[in-house]
Amino acid sequence: MASGSEKYDTALLAILQNEGKVAPFLDEVLGFLYRRTDFFRIMKTDTDRLGFPPGVAYKLLKNIFKKYEILAQKDSEKADQMRQARKKKQETQEQQSEASNMQTPTEPSQAPLCQGTSGANDQDKRGQEESAVASSEPQGEGDRVEQMETSSESETQNAKSSESKSGDGEDEEDPELARQRRELQANPLTYNGAEREAYFWSQNITEVDVRVKVPKSIVKGKQMKVDIKSKHIHVALQESDGSWRDLVNSELSWDVDKEESMWTLSPGEFVHINLEKKQERWWENVFTDEPKINTKKIDCSRPMTDLDDEAQAKIEEMMFNQRQKQLGLPQSHEVKTHEMLRKAWDAEGSPFKGQPFDPSRFSVDPSGVVNFNQQT
Incomplete structure (x- = not known):
């Protein structure tokens, strides 16, 4: 049996094949929500039991779209990385093959010559021994000075190298931290954010999404209390004995527009709180009592939809x-x-009347001015 979101693929694929295109397929899905649910019904007062507050249903669709848009972007980036890795591997193999072909093979006549020249070998050995003895003799003053200068230059270069490394230390990142950051960025729940013990959070330049973890037994909205204020979030769940237990009760790092913020429950998983930022800025943490992330390492690009x-x-x-x-x-x-x-090419009074339209007869500059080319 298929697991997760794939369990309905067969039924959805049948609908998509019947409709032939994505647009009518989406029309059918939203039409179903319109006919059989209160998804498109607007709550006019707080006492209405059906529907959503104005704009909430649209935001819900938008958040789900963004979730899969991020996943698609990550899939594309991963595919590009794999292609680059394969290309690099192929280039390396080609370079190794070329280097191997360029090596000169050993002459077969060299081996017999070496066997018959023991006297020459003995002379070479004696020469090497004399060189070794000469190198062990005391050096003159000039040799010692030269050696000291060389050593001093080497130490200076090493010191400069150490200074350079220490100066760049702020931009360097621990490999383990870099791996963890890449995993967070690859997860839509923690994209440009982090995972904490009680919640996940992600962000773009205008919104923050906080997903507070709940037990499997939490399946209805009435089991939760969520209070969103301009700079405070309070989330509590109802225990089996009827008492309430706080999951999150913390100050936000920056102000949010509580009128534009909303929350929904994913049964047995988390409470999703979508917060509209008052200012367009990147948050280092969502709550003041949690560690900060390095905003220099996140994806600060803005999608066109923003x-x-x-x-x-x-x-x-x-x-x-x-x-x-x-x-x-x-x-x-x-x-x-x-x-x-x-339209004007073949109009009455046109010098080109009766001739086929020929764009090569003129050019258009970026300001829209038409320049007709002289006929040769």
């Missing part, structure tokens, strides 16, 4: 233009001008 529509449109246009330029195709400003000229 930018406003205008900024996203500009970035997409730049990416489109870069691809078009590499392929030798018209860029965005040229495409718009081409469409306008195509």
Whole structure:
């Protein structure tokens, strides 16, 4: 039997194959939530028993999307690393093969010659012994001075090397800590954050996600109490005897917008608290009473989804233009001008009337100005 999220793959795959494309598949899934659940119902008052507060259902979808978006990014990075490792290994093997081919084979005639030249070998040995005796004789003053200068230079170089290493020590990271950090970054629950005894936390530039661990017996929201304030979080669970036990009761490191923050329960796993930061900044810790992380070692890039529509449109246009330029195709400003000229090309009074549209007859600069090329 399939485990985890794969247990429904067969049923979902059948729906996807029937719909043929992702968009209608997603439409069917959300349509099911609309028809059979209160997912799209908005709670108008605190006494409403069904639905979600305004914006909460959308945030829930957004958080789940971000979870798998991060996983996909990590999969892509891992695949790139594997490709680079294979390429490096192949290059190393090729270099070793070339080096092996370049080595000169030993001449077969050398072995017999060595066997018949014992006298020469004896002379070589005597020469080596004389050299050894000469090296053991007392050195002159000049030799000693030269040796002292060489030793002094070596010590100076070693001292400079030690100073350089000690000066760069702040940027160096213990290998074990580096391994732990990579594992945290690879986990969506601790991405740009950390794992603590009672909770996980992750963050981007605008939000913090805290997941407080709960026992398997916690399966309903009414078994939990979650109080979110601008700079304080209190999470408690109800014991079997009806008493309440604190899981988290701590001050936040920075202010959050409690009106935009929310919490949901993943039965038997954790309480997921999504916090909206008051300021766009990277947090070193989520609570003031926990150790700090090194924000210089996290992923400080901002996903396009965090930018406003205008900024996203500009970035997409730049990416489109870069691809078009590499392929030798018209860029965005040229495409718009081409469409306008195509309509006027064969219009009444046009000097090109009756001729096929030919973009090579003109060029368009980035400001949109059209320059017609002289015919040769």
